[in-house]
Amino acid sequence: MTVPVTDFAASPLAQLAGLEFAKGHGTGNDFVLVADPDGLRDIGAEQAAALCDRHLGIGADGLIRAVRSEHLPEGRELLAEDAAAVWFMDYRNADGSVSEMCGNGVRVFVEFLLDQGLAELAQGEVLPVGTRAGIKRVERREGGFAVDMGPWGFIHPAQAEEDAGDSLVTADGLDVARPALSVTMGNPHTVVALAADSELARLRLFESPSVEPLPPNGTNVEFVVPAEPLVREGIGNISMRVHERGVGETQSCGTGACAAAVAIRHWAGRGAPNRWDVRVPGGTVGVAFVTGPEGAEHVELSGPAVIVARGTLG
Template sequence: MNATPAETTGPILRTLSGLRFSKGHGTGNDFVLVADPEGVRAIGADQAAALCDRHRGIGADGLIRAVPSRFLPEGRELLTEAPDAEWFMDYRNADGSLSEMCGNGVRVFVHFLRTEGLIDLPDGGSLTIGTRGGVKTVVRTGDGYAVDMGPWEFIFPGEASAKAMDSLVTADGLEVARPALSVSMGNPHTVVALAELSELTGTRLFTAPKVDPVPANGTNVEFVVPAEPLVHDGVGSVTMRVHERGVGETQSCGTGACAAAVAIRHWAGAEAPDAWRVHVPGGVVGVKFFAGPGGHEHVELSGPAVIVASGTLS
């Protein structure tokens, strides 16, 4: 879906007249947030795209509707396995398309629930929420939040384990296609390692990179430069830029930061650390690997969440 045309944005936004909203971000990855505790304010693709339009709407990388899980089919299904997942993060990309979830968005979503008085979450307390990427557990950590993003997996597991690469990525500013590794964090990512920061800054992400083969539902593409040295005081460090499906380049991507750490750690070998700092244009997030239920390795994403404004659509 393309950006909402000028002649239709106004009429579409008028259908949302009186809607209360907030604007928030996690390391620059920004969202329009709407509370719908009664489950009566479904927001469609065209409406979400109009709200997220940076010139004629509020402007954001995505729209998050906070709705009780029982009001959505996906939410009711999750409640059968996680009865305490009372709240569901109904997330759409800036173009209005539905997305599985967003790591930065999860933190901002929980912070929004707190600021709206919809939950009580003390420092150190945890909250279970529903997303289209599954159930997520979020812990409040002082001025931020840590999210158990669940297990990671290779999208093309056989090829990745054998070759460490599974696709080629072509992008403006890079002279030749680069090998990449595709990782699922509940949503798809394709990670490209670059040698120098100059390559990273010279890569132009105004248009979507081309990925071959591309995962079935498209993919987010991360371009990553490992630090030199890669590990300091037991913590790995990388710098990343990302082009998100349905959005374009964003200041940060939580699931993308996790995928970048997965790929660089995989390439670095058995001695690579479990704790990582991922530097994005909007700040720094933490990524940590730990043993989860059933022997599956999980990924924790940590970082800040900020609400910057609230208002009502005229």
């Protein structure tokens, strides 16, 4: 198909006329994907925002450009760490800002590489992918992919250990500011626990929630409701909505699901499970806590990835 853009000649997209793209999603978190193996298409912030515009562009939560790692400074650094990380996921949020990575996006990125014939991956095999949050190793599984998201951490470790939270979050639909816990998954997250699904449903996340104090690079904000009972058959269960920095509310957020599981497991205390199902508006993703190759605790994210369309801009 060909996607027309209103007043195309005056649009930031005019320089991208003829650009081939795909559209994909992971549990409703959707992306425009572009194959640029030789790094010849420098898609800037304004053009990325125009591509992701849901009214005047293609529409997406973010833009993913597939570039061979050797063509980017960040990618070359990662190749020195692992020569097999030949592909780099160059990711921008819907507002055009550069982001470290995206948990749902990296699964869709690998599905896109397979769809385009740029990589091969049998079930059970692992593909290392370069991102601005380091190398992410993606395993192909039945029904989707599992990603080793690497180690997690608290943004403010001292406050986290005191169980007092490290910030207060105000959002449209909350009666009062709520305590929150800030977690890094390579990108920043602030997690708020709510008492009931009705509270989650009342939230109006058109505007960015207020976080005080705000982490230095901004933050994604997750609102989470633990299930009752929390654990069923050894698996923790939570529901989540998220406001992503530079995007707004999305149907899903992979790193956000990981951060939510980290926070709820921390609050649940000793005996909390290491496997979690996280329900988001776009579906369900799995989160597991595993031991990484260096002995540190890593977070694994699993879920589907789907390519839904291919087209040419113009």
